[in-house]
Amino acid sequence: MNKLVEIALGLVTGIGGFLEAGSLATSVQAGASFGFQLIWAIVLGVICIAFLVEMSGRLAAVSKHTLPDAMRERFGIRFFSVPLVVVVLVSFLVLASEIGGVSLALQLITGIRFQWWAPVVALAIWLLLWAHNFSLVEKGASLLGLVTIVFVVGALKLHTPLGEVGAHLLPSMPREDPAKYWFMAVSIIGASVSPYLFYFYSAGAVEDHWDEGHLGVNRIIAGLGMGFGGTVAVAALAGAAMVFHSRGIQIDRYEQIPLVLAEPLGHGGFILFVASLGIACFGAALEIALQIAYLIAQGFGWKWGENIRPRQAARFALVYTVAILLAGLLILTGIDPLRLTVFSMALTALSLPVTVVPLLIVMNDPEYLGDNVNHWISNAAVLFVSVIACVVALVAIPLQFLGGS
Amino acid sequence: MGQGRGRLLLLAITPALLTGCHSSPEKEQEKLRQELTSWDATAQLTRELTDRGALPQVYVRQVSEAVEQGKQKLQERAAKSAP
Numbered sequence: 001m002n003k004l005v006e007i008a009l010g011l012v013t014g015i016g017g018f019l020e021a022g023s024l025a026t027s028v029q030a031g032a033s034f035g036f037q038l039i040w041a042i043v044l045g046v047i048c049i050a051f052l053v054e055m056s057g058r059l060a061a062v063s064k065h066t067l068p069d070a071m072r073e074r075f076g077i078r079f080f081s082v083p084l085v086v087v088v089l090v091s092f093l094v095l096a097s098e099i100g101g102v103s104l105a106l107q108l109i110t111g112i113r114f115q116w117w118a119p120v121v122a123l124a125i126w127l128l129l130w131a132h133n134f135s136l137v138e139k140g141a142s143l144l145g146l147v148t149i150v151f152v153v154g155a156l157k158l159h160t161p162l163g164e165v166g167a168h169l170l171p172s173m174p175r176e177d178p179a180k181y182w183f184m185a186v187s188i189i190g191a192s193v194s195p196y197l198f199y200f201y202s203a204g205a206v207e208d209h210w211d212e213g214h215l216g217v218n219r220i221i222a223g224l225g226m227g228f229g230g231t232v233a234v235a236a237l238a239g240a241a242m243v244f245h246s247r248g249i250q251i252d253r254y255e256q257i258p259l260v261l262a263e264p265l266g267h268g269g270f271i272l273f274v275a276s277l278g279i280a281c282f283g284a285a286l287e288i289a290l291q292i293a294y295l296i297a298q299g300f301g302w303k304w305g306e307n308i309r310p311r312q313a314a315r316f317a318l319v320y321t322v323a324i325l326l327a328g329l330l331i332l333t334g335i336d337p338l339r340l341t342v343f344s345m346a347l348t349a350l351s352l353p354v355t356v357v358p359l360l361i362v363m364n365d366p367e368y369l370g371d372n373v374n375h376w377i378s379n380a381a382v383l384f385v386s387v388i389a390c391v392v393a394l395v396a397i398p399l400q401f402l403g404g405s
Numbered sequence: 406m407g408q409g410r411g412r413l414l415l416l417a418i419t420p421a422l423l424t425g426c427h428s429s430p431e432k433e434q435e436k437l438r439q440e441l442t443s444w445d446a447t448a449q450l451t452r453e454l455t456d457r458g459a460l461p462q463v464y465v466r467q468v469s470e471a472v473e474q475g476k477q478k479l480q481e482r483a484a485k486s487a488p
Contacts, residue, residue, distance in 0.1 A: 111463040
């Protein structure tokens, strides 16, 4: 019975937690610009993240190590500092994007510019973490995050041609604007394979005292949770294709995006969009702020834990405090949240090999995994997606800025 | 993937991207036209949905501002790219 509850909670987290500023913005922008053509990028990203989440859960269950812990121990602090710096930098930008997303949701319903909401949002995130109510908030945010299923309802109400969706499950060459097409593709993959998802998952598994008896639960949560979450992202892309692409609308500002649900679902659709954006980004911001603190604390061997009072883990609390403060300040400058989000996701894709290859080495080490080391299929799938995403990002990011609008 | 294969992939992708990125004056004009259509269509869709009572006024004002600013930027770009 306990296992069933764990699976249910894991699935809720997978569905409710998958869609956030990055996956929403990249899916809708891609659907508006290229119709259904980029659905394959979501599929590729979901396959990759499902494997990575499963691996990080397995590592925690078998070795009782979190990812940073195992990486520091296996490679030493000098080597570990490279992925540490990269993941912290990328996660910081993603944290700012999420704070921007919540602030934008508040702007949409109040009319007050998003940058003025950034300090309020940052303070709310910090207060919740400081008061160590995180477990309750995380589960609450995931449960409320189920509101994002409204994108599936919207896509169905728009009579999305499922044949068209199916036809684009495999990659195809762009019909126009290849630089933008590949830039969007890597941004989508980066949004799906955000390192915070699997780093955070391993920390959660260790805190929940997972053991080898959890390997089956872990597999189901990783596969189904990410699969259902990916379905919501596909629905957002399909909705954008139906509402925006058919009218020749490109998404240049966040303010355009609520129309994707207001068109099929009326006023309720608008409200549910704002709720989805606010809740999904708030939940993600909590997780990312905490993950940055986990990463640094675990990497340097400091005391850490979501249920420990700040005074007992002062350096851990200081890290998330500084991260939230700086991310809030970045949004306060008035930086365009949509551009920041899409750029952060492309950077995430670029950094994938740095974050993923050390993980794969650990996952193939019997010292940590015993008989539960990786199968060659999971090695190949993750390595393939990461390297391809990185190579394409390496070319597409500069070209997007040189040639893009 | 080996280094050689990675380089091969890079070589295969770069020309395709570079071709797509080459921005002649005609292409720039076409891009500007598409973006103008996009803003006009955004305004049109917002009007339709407002008539159906689907959007609150506070949001409609924000979209109108975004459309106005978007068109303003297009005008500036058009002026810069004019011969």
